[in-house]
Each structure stands twice: as structure tokens, then as C-alpha cells.
Amino acid sequence: MTQEVNLTEKLKHYFGFDKFKGDQEAIIRNLLDGHDIFVLMPTGGGKSLCYQLPSLIMEGTAIVVSPLIALMKNQVDVINGISEEDGVAHYLNSSLKKAEIDQVRADIVSGRTKLLYVAPESLNKEENMEFLKSVKISFYAIDEAHCIAEWGHDFRPEYRKIRCAIESIGTDPVIALTATATDKVRTDIVRSLGIEDCAEFKSSFNRPNLYYEVRPKKSDDYTNKQIIKFINQHAGKSGIIYCLSRKKVEELAAILKANDIKAAPYHAGLDSETRSKAQDDFLMEELDIIVATIAFGMGIDKPDVRFVIHYDIPKSLEGYYQETGRAGRDGEEGICIVFYSKNDLKKLENFMDGKPVAEQDIGRQLLQETETYAESSVCRRKLLLHYFGEDYPKDN
Ligand code: ADP
Ligand code: MG
Numbered sequence: 001m002t003q004e005v006n007l008t009e010k011l012k013h014y015f016g017f018d019k020f021k022g023d024q025e026a027i028i029r030n031l032l033d034g035h036d037i038f039v040l041m042p043t044g045g046g047k048s049l050c051y052q053l054p055s056l057i058m059e060g061t062a063i064v065v066s067p068l069i070a071l072m073k074n075q076v077d078v079i080n081g082i083s084e085e086d087g088v089a090h091y092l093n094s095s096l097k098k099a100e101i102d103q104v105r106a107d108i109v110s111g112r113t114k115l116l117y118v119a120p121e122s123l124n125k126e127e128n129m130e131f132l133k134s135v136k137i138s139f140y141a142i143d144e145a146h147c148i149a150e151w152g153h154d155f156r157p158e159y160r161k162i163r164c165a166i167e168s169i170g171t172d173p174v175i176a177l178t179a180t181a182t183d184k185v186r187t188d189i190v191r192s193l194g195i196e197d198c199a200e201f202k203s204s205f206n207r208p209n210l211y212y213e214v215r216p217k218k219s220d221d222y223t224n225k226q227i228i229k230f231i232n233q234h235a236g237k238s239g240i241i242y243c244l245s246r247k248k249v250e251e252l253a254a255i256l257k258a259n260d261i262k263a264a265p266y267h268a269g270l271d272s273e274t275r276s277k278a279q280d281d282f283l284m285e286e287l288d289i290i291v292a293t294i295a296f297g298m299g300i301d302k303p304d305v306r307f308v309i310h311y312d313i314p315k316s317l318e319g320y321y322q323e324t325g326r327a328g329r330d331g332e333e334g335i336c337i338v339f340y341s342k343n344d345l346k347k348l349e350n351f352m353d354g355k356p357v358a359e360q361d362i363g364r365q366l367l368q369e370t371e372t373y374a375e376s377s378v379c380r381r382k383l384l385l386h387y388f389g390e391d392y393p394k395d396n
Helices: 007-015 024-032 047-057 069-082 098-109 126-133 157-169 183-192 220-233 246-258 272-283 317-324 342-351 357-375 380-387
Strands: 037-040 061-065 089-092 115-118 137-142 174-178 199-202 210-216 238-242 263-266 289-292 305-310 334-340
Touching: 007 024, 007 047, 024 037, 024 047, 024 199, 037 183, 047 061, 047 069, 047 115, 047 137, 047 174, 061 157, 069 089, 069 115, 089 098, 126 157, 137 157, 157 183, 174 183, 210 380, 220 246, 220 305, 220 334, 246 263, 246 289, 263 272, 272 289, 305 317, 317 334, 317 357, 317 380, 334 342, 334 357, 342 357, 357 380
Parallel strands: 037 174, 037 199, 061 115, 061 137, 089 115, 137 174, 210 334, 238 289, 238 305, 263 289, 305 334
Antiparallel strands: none
16 A cells, blocks of 8 residues: 555655665555564664654654653754644653643644654653553654663663553554664564564665774874874874773873874863864864764764774774764775773773672673674674674675
């Protein structure tokens, strides 16, 4: 039946895009056909559209579970910005006042609201479930679905109650989306959501234009020199250098500046004005290099970052993949170098003493994987893809 819907036309009409990216169209057709779906797609792949577009076409309101309030607000603004009517998208979370909640409910009841973003704890609230029971739901989208996995780094206990809430509100198709799921996490997600028979869509995590290298970290001095040399060899190109500590960020940025490199530090300890100036200057190419903690990068969309250097070994391969993923977004070359010493790994392990045991176990396991990556002689692309459950057939 959905064959009749010209989805490309709808895409153009609502979002102004000419064609779908990757599996988007197939995913949307499956959803329109009433299937449960699991989507694994890298960050920036276009997951949101997979539920936004069908919600606008289907009857009723789609419920989107999302973990971050800031993210929700942003997405709601985007949808309302492209819609002719107000209230097409709303969010429901603990930040809303009574009058605002009443407005959201009124818009849902009138059929105007096609997308309702909810924090998991709001979905699980008795009064919200009671209300949602009384209205027509088109489907449920569970964004950042890896938050369900107990042993993952983003675990949200409330995510495990989603199935229960869905059963109480009324079952309709479920689409789970994430950028970060190993096989174990995937199994956990489909089980917890009760969608074991779902259609699955996995995009490749391979980034053919990225080049991965591990260099030994003989000493800080040696590393600084290598970095300066590298930057000078790539003069005028944009790059990000990640360090684990704020102190190191400050130190390295100062050293680079002393060497006439246009660099600035970025970490959560700087005031917001300094941070947004660094970010803007980097985007406007007043700065070539940002030296940062992992606080930098969320939502940064600079297409021509040519290299990402890790001064210290990262805490997990997943994090490493996300951070290096900021290089070469335009499809052109991106060089990813990590400086590795056994000593750094030891330090990271020692940091975990005193943390809850379960957390230590997870942390050690993640570190172990990073160690394997750093110490191996196998092609690093192969190892990274293997981590995401993908086979990379080529030798090197
Ligand atoms: P993800 O959630 O997978 O990280 P997003 O849903 O935030 O990705 O989308 C990333 C970017 O891709 C957004 O700027 C979005 O507007 C854009 N995008 C999504 N689908 C398309 C498309 N079919 N054509 C062009 N741009 C798209
Ligand atoms: Mg997303």
C-alpha cells in the first residue's frame, strides 16, 4: 500500500532535500508498513528523518523517546520551523509548566501534533501514560537506543521501562535508532523493547577517507615536537587535538602558540564566552587548531577538519571512533593519529580505583579494547570496524 506514497516528493516538500541518504527510504517504508525496526547508523547519517518524515505522513502522533532535553528542544524547533502550522512538534519533560503541558495535550487531542518528544521519565509517568492511552499513536521512536544497555557508558535506567510504558499506552510499531551498538548492545536493545522480530538496517561504519595511525608516545617533549612538525607540514589546514586533562589542553595550546601556530584551548573549565569564541574562530578559520578535551565536538559540523590527533589514549574505542569521525566530513582526506604509551593506560586504570565495582568492570573492558587497538599490528580500520561488528575484507 505504501508503494503509492511518493516519498521523494514528501521529502522535498517537508525538508527540501532532493534524495534520501543511505537506507532512509527503505526504513521509512518499513515503518509505514507497520514493522518494528532497528537502525544502526553512524552519527550524522540522518537518523532523525527516519521517524520525522513518516510521522508527518501517518495518522496520529509519533512518540519519540530521547535522552537529552537540549536535543529535544532543538529538534522540535526544527520541525516547527519547517511546518506551516504551530504545534506540529512538541516535547514533554520536567521543564514544562502546567499551562504548557495543557497546551501540548490540547494540540495532541486536536490532531495537530505529529511528533511528541518525551524524556523516558516523562513517558513512564502514570498521568502521561493515562493521557496517551486516550489518543491515537502512530508509532514509537526510541532515539539513542543504546541508553537501554546496562553495561554501556550511556546507560539510563528509565530506558528499560519503555516496553512497559508502551504496553500500557497501546502497542504500535517501534523504531529503535542508535549510532553506537556492538552486537551485545543490539541484542539488549531489541530484547528490552520486545522487538526481536524487527527489520534491521545497519549502515557501514567504514570511513574510507579517514586514515588511522598509532604512534608511540616516548615522552611529552617528543610528542609535542611531532605534533608541531605535523601541523607545519599541514599548514593552514584545520585540526583538532584531544587531550585527557584540562591542564594538558592549556599547556599544549600555549606551546603551539609559542610556535606561531594559530591554536586555542577548549575545555569545560573555560567560561562559555571563551568557549564559543574559540568555536566560532575555528569555524571561521581564524584558528587552525583547537586543543580540547572531549567537551569539544558535540554538534560541531565543520566539514573540512583535516586531522584529529589524540595526545592521550582515549578511554574507549567507541569514543575514539566518534572523535575521529569529526575529520573529513566532506569526504576528503582526514588523518587520525593517536599517541600511545602503556603508562597512560596505567594512569587511566588507576583513575578507576574507588569507583563502583560495576563501573570499574565496564571501564576496564573498554580500556582493554583500546589497548588491543593500540598494540596490534593489524590494520586499524579493520579493528575499528570489527569493534562495530563489521568485517573488513581487504588486507590493509
Ligand atoms: P544522526 O541523528 O544520524 O546523527 P541527523 O538526523 O542529526 O543524524 O542528521 C544529520 C544531518 O543530515 C542533518 O543536518 C540533516 O538535516 C541531514 N540530512 C538528513 N537526511 C538528509 C537527506 N536525505 N538529504 C540531505 N541531508 C539530510
Ligand atoms: Mg540523532
